[in-house]
Amino acid sequence: MANSNITVALLQWYDANHRIFPWRVSPADRARGVAPLPYHVWLSEIMLQQTTVQAVRPYFLAFVERWPDVHALAAADNEDVMKAWAGLGYYSRARNLKKCAEQIVSDHNGYFPDNVADLKALPGIGDYTAAAIAAIAFNRPAAVVDGNIERVVARLFAISTPLPAAKAPIREQMSRLTPQDRPGDFAQAMMDLGAIICTPKRPACGLCPLNADCAVAGRDDAEAFPVKPAKAKRPVRRGTAFVAVASDGSILLRKRAESGLLGGMTEVPGSAWTARKDGELGAQAAPFDGDWKEAGTIRHIFTHFELRLDVYRADFTDRPPLEGGWWSAQATLSGEALPTVMKKAIAAAIETAPETNLSRKGLLL
């Protein structure tokens, strides 16, 4: 089948307006036969799941420098991978990233599969990522559908079916539009268009290369596509965290359970986080006795709840032991697998004691 007007116009736009990323091969280089490394495509796509390119860029560069190929990553220490991922969020991605690297080496001789079905069988790779790797790394005409493309296609054809039911017709249209000759560039072009022109708010229809073929171009309700279900209000959970500080500035840490929220990451001791509304829990949940003093309450927004965490601090000269815990010196603290919420809690505790040199936030954040 010949390429449609939409396909041709979009690829022309992409040739002149594509974004530049460290994991991307430009259309000009690709036309000369340069192909991106599957390892780079895979790593970037995992990092980019529900994450902005600005947040991903430094993590991607750090990972490829430290672990240049899938063999290096497969041989890496699990804890080192979690530490390197700390701050990027959705930590199951890091656990699955490591598992996937190991499977590529053990089951695929170190080479990424070049087709959607085999890619989807790997940990952390779903419909989107399998299609993206197949198209971008192996030039397979897979129908790539991410959040950007859902928005672009829903507007192009004025699809009024609400998500997620609209995913099926959107995928059909994407499958129909994807060209045999440049499927990887086409997928990236659709995503760039969604990020630059066909934005969620105030789309720049006047600058859009698909303007003449779009069902909603210039309509004042273009923003209304795709139709999304109403979101539930975010509940509040409360908890207590304990920052134990030794005389040399070391802080007591422990490891969270491998699965679930912040699975496998490091934390300071604390209570469970619950929906209780019966006032202060206080220092009851402290890991051991001490002169625990209130250091403030931090607020942190997770995807599905808001956390209000009461932070307590106490200073110790004897470094009491904690089952499964360890004291981390201030020089090593920034290298721990601490999620952002825990860095906030530690910073809150440190700032209440400006006499310590840990109070320089730069050491922690």
Added chain:
DNA sequence: GATGCGTGGCC
């Protein structure tokens, strides 16, 4: 199909 799962930036 619905739910759990992070974080930072934007208006």
Added chain:
DNA sequence: TGGCCAAGCAT
């Protein structure tokens, strides 16, 4: 400021 949004996946 609070809600929305960002290259989704696993269960």
